[in-house]
Amino acid sequence: MDVSRTRTLRPTGFVAALACCVALLSGCNGSASPEEAAATKGASDTGQAAVPRAANDLQSDYLRVIKDVLPSVVQIQASQDLGSGVVYDDKGHIVTNAHVVGNEKTFQVTTANSEDALTASLVYSYPEQDLAVIKLDKVPGGLKAATLADSEKVEVGQIVLAMGSPLGLASSVTQGIVSATGRTVSEGRTGGGTGATIGNMVQTSAAINPGNSGGALVNLDGQVIGIPTLAATDPELGGGAAPGIGFAIPASMVKTVADQIVNKGKVTDSGRAALGITGRTFVDAHFQAAGVAVVEVEPGGAADKAGLQSGDIITKVDDTDITSMTTLAEALASDRPGQRTTVTFTRNGREKTVEMTLGEQ
Incomplete structure (x- = not known):
């Protein structure tokens, strides 16, 4: 499975065919509950179609969340590219994806409550986690910061809403569920991608389209x-989008990175585990990727302390084959600095396994 970034160029034209159908089913036994009967009677008295109470409650939840959170989601326009962002605090800091800001330093930002573009400047971009923070040059009145959740409490099956500017359509909302957690996804470098490998991502069925990058996935x-970042693509469909498979950087990682950028102007504690080597993909006699060749060992790093040397070929980390x-x-990607792990490698044709304490990237 491949993934693609979800930013886009500002569209010069947009043609949309919309077909919406919602079916509300409440039981198939031919009898109505007292609550449903009351809802039906009330609808008959008012001349409106009957809607089950549970559906009314869910719709009310949607409306409440959209009204509460959408003002905290903005559209970000660079010189050519467009994406989304989330208001991080009342000082005008906005968190987004590093691939949205690219190499740009200044941006135009449009909030949900105004069509007037605001200017913003880059604070810091951290491509290794595909996150960045920009800051509004002038903070408008009533700017509302979003509330970030505890990623440990995210569960498969939770209903979520994706908010952003897909295809340049500002303040758009799509709906789905959390399909999986703990996904590790690698982003390509083509077309301005950062090449980041990101762990613990949230997978969602909510539609994630070009322009959603940097927006909000909300419970x-x-x-x-x-923060919606990637959409899956299917090579069998010519690289087209694989519907219903999108990925978001978990809020806890967003907070870890953004807090450092806001307070220190850069990321000093990545929270990302590393072996402390410079490596390259090793290709065997059959021209197949067969491991990682150690080119250089960082003095005093995790690999150095464990005895790895230049020329070693790493073939496994714990039980995961490395090719x-x-x-x-x-x-x-899902490990943490200070965590213990085992690394299997070959040296002069002989296989060895060592234990090491992971360092930090």
Whole structure:
């Protein structure tokens, strides 16, 4: 499975065919509950179609969350590219994806409550986690910061709303569920991608389209559980989008990175595990990727302390086979600095396994 970034160029024209159908089903036994009967009677008295009470409650939740959170989601326009962002605090800091800001330093920002563009400047971009923070040059009155959730409490099956500017359509909302947690996804470098390998991502069925990058994935408590970043693509469809498979950077990682950028102007504690090596993908005699060749060992780093040397070929981390730099990054993405792990490697044709304490990237 491949993934693609979700930013886009500002569209010069947009043609949309919309087909919406909602079916509300409440039982198939031919009899109505007292609550449903009351809802039906009330609807008959007012001349409106009957709607089950549970559906009314869910719709009310949607409306409440959208009204509460959408003002905290903005549209970000660089010189050519467009994406989304989330208001981080009342001082005008906005968190977004690093691939949205690219190499730009200044931006135009449009809030949900105004069509007038505001100017903003880059504070710091952290491509390793595909996150960045920009700051409004002038903070408008009533700017409302979003509330970030505890990522540990995100569960599969939770209803979520994705908010952003897909295809340049500002303040758009799509709905889905949390499909999975703990996903590790690698982003390509083509087309301005950062090449980041990101762990613990939230997978969602909510539609994530170009322009959603940097926006908000929100639960029904009105909390941002993640920053939509990637959409899956299907190579069998010519690289087209795989419907219903999108990924968001978890809110806890967003907070870890953004707090450092806001308070220190840069990221000093990545929270990302590393072996402390410079490596390259090793190709065997059959021209197949077969490991990671150690080019250089960082003095005093995790690999150095464990006895690895230049020329060693890493083939496994714990129980995960390592065939390339990408698989090595994916194996380490969900680990933390200070965590113990085992590394299997070959040296002069002989296989060895050592234990090491992971360092920090």
